[in-house]
Amino acid sequence: MDCKKSYCSHCFTPQDLQPWLCHTCQRFRGILFERAELMKLKVKDLRDYLHLHEIPTQMCREKEELVDLVLCVSDVSPTSDTHIPPPPVTTQEPNTPIITVSPSTDNGTTESSDSEEVLAPGRRASLSDLRSVEDIEALSVRQLKEILARNFVDYKGCCEKWELMERVTRLYHDQKDLSNNNKLYAGPGTAVEENLCKICMDSPIDCVFLECGHMVTCTKCGKRMNECPICRQYVVRAVHVFRS
Structure with a gap:
């Protein structure tokens, strides 16, 4: 959750036995997974937090869209928190070979699980990445929501993954039918222009x-x-x- 930016002593909040946080990150600590609490925050605070994590917000017109982006960031942020404990553990004992083995295995499991959730660093899921309907089954919940959000499809009532997959599948077929119609009626005509x-x-x-x-x-x-x-x-x- 720490933005890992550099600040002076007046711009961060020191805490005992915890990583130092700037005022923006401190404001979000403990409420990242609570949508109702995030909705109580100001739009400026939501944008500041997303900017600290280098998430663009130019296309967000409503507060709910900013909250959705913060929740997407919170899905990835716990993995960054798991990398914080190793430094104090390695300094306790000079016998490093035994200590370094356990974090490496843990990191291996977290990295393998992260690879299933994220396509690539800085790369968001897109409808153009799908080549067939079978590709939709391999997407995670977060990637399904990203595709729906980028195409302005509401998914607030979806509680299960299959509901998101159903909407993405419908969106995929809709885009495919539109592209086929454009190729079929590519010639000049008023009916196509309408x-x-x-x-x-x-x-x-x-x-x-x-x-x-x-x-x-x-x-x-x-x-x-x-x-x-x-x-x-x-x-x-x-x-x-x-x-x-």
């Missing part, structure tokens, strides 16, 4: 604006719009829409 995003004129329309309810853009363009291009109403949220 289904294209009015901003980029490249991707199909698959996004609805809240609260006005207009559908004129794709998901990628919709997340960058501050106001609806039709009614000029402020866009509260852009939601991905599945086609039947």
Whole structure:
């Protein structure tokens, strides 16, 4: 949980028998796994914590999205905490061969488990990484949530992994059908242009604006719009829409 940044004596909170924490990390200590407590924090505190861990927040429009990112960071942070105890253990006895064997085996198990949870350092799961439906079964819960969040699909009501897999599978088939339709009707025509995003004129329309309810853009363009291009109403949220 420690951000491992360098601060002066006035900008961190020293604690006995615990790693020193800056004020931002100290504010989050003990509540990382409690969503209700995270929602009580200010948006500025959430952004500061994510910036300390080098997590971009430019695409987050709501406080709930920032909380979701903090919860994703908390899934990886316990592994970094497990690497803190070894230094005091190695200084207790000069007989290092026995001491260094046990941490190495523990680290091996944690690294193997971490490899299942994370694709690569700094690499987030994407729908374009999936080549078939079978690839969805190999994804972890965190990766499934990342794919849904990047495509503006709500997963708040999902309590089990199979529910997340069901939504990602539906999203995968939806994107595949749209791409097949674009290839099939690639020629010029007004019917095809009506289904294209009015901003980029490249991707199909698959996004609805809240609260006005207009559908004129794709998901990628919709997340960058501050106001609806039709009614000029402020866009509260852009939601991905599945086609039947």
